Amino acid sequence: MRVEIKVLGPLEVSVGGVSIVPTASKPSQLLALLALNAGHVVTLSALTNEIWDYEPPRSGVPTLHTYILKLRRKLQDALAGEGGVTSKDILITRRSGYLLNLEPAAVDAVRYDRLSAEGRQAVNENDHERASRTLGEALRLWRGSALADVPTGPQLAIEAMRLEENRLGDLHLRIEADLRLGRHHQLLGELATLCARHPLLENFCTQHMVALYRCGRQSQALEAFRRLRGNMVEQLGVEPSPRVRQLHHGILTGQAVIDDPNFVFNR
Structure with a gap:
């Protein structure tokens, strides 16, 4: 059956x-x-x-x-x-x-949780290839928002929120693994979309900045920071965190370490 x-x-x-x-x-x-x-x-x-x-x-x-x-x-x-x-x-x-x-x-959510745990373990072991592959497999199980067409009461709402938060975290870690593998060119379109969908999330913006810089698009990397800062100041009344400002400074000064695939600013 x-x-x-x-x-x-x-x-x-x-x-x-x-x-x-x-x-x-x-x-x-x-x-x-x-x-x-x-x-x-x-x-x-x-x-x-x-x-x-x-x-x-x-x-x-x-x-x-x-x-x-x-x-x-x-x-x-x-x-x-x-x-x-x-x-x-x-x-x-x-x-x-x-x-x-x-x-x-x-249940696809159970399989997702298992693959997510395996992928995060690979991240902890610095096995970037396995992390990218396993987290990618987990993320491909998603077909939209969790329980997209079901009314959610208190318990389902909590479970849907947990799954969605884990999804964002796994997406960030999978992109980080791909950045460490030197796949910045392939990530540009995906990261541009994620930044548009999540304009207040620093993680995706910093990854986009790194990818753009490594592709020789310094001015666009700086523009990505300006958009993030503008959104945060306007909607939240706060400045980007010190780590994002430090990355911005590194791009402004052409800090060579950012070219190193082992440099990822979001760990």
């Missing part, structure tokens, strides 16, 4: 190639929370608090049972021809709640 659960983008849950994602928002929210906790019991209170934001109606638990019943029906339809496996074997009732009885590795 082939099961795929994707939360790194719009929610996709398929069994044997058949989607079981409900069209209604609250049942989708329920499925997303169960999917992110595959292999673990999710309590009734956790489910109701997620769906109704800690204010479930009196009919909350019966309504939840109805959502589970409908979800089991979709599961049973998808399991047709699977030879003895029923929806109750996959979506199991426990005394305290429900368990989605699937291997956690079926």
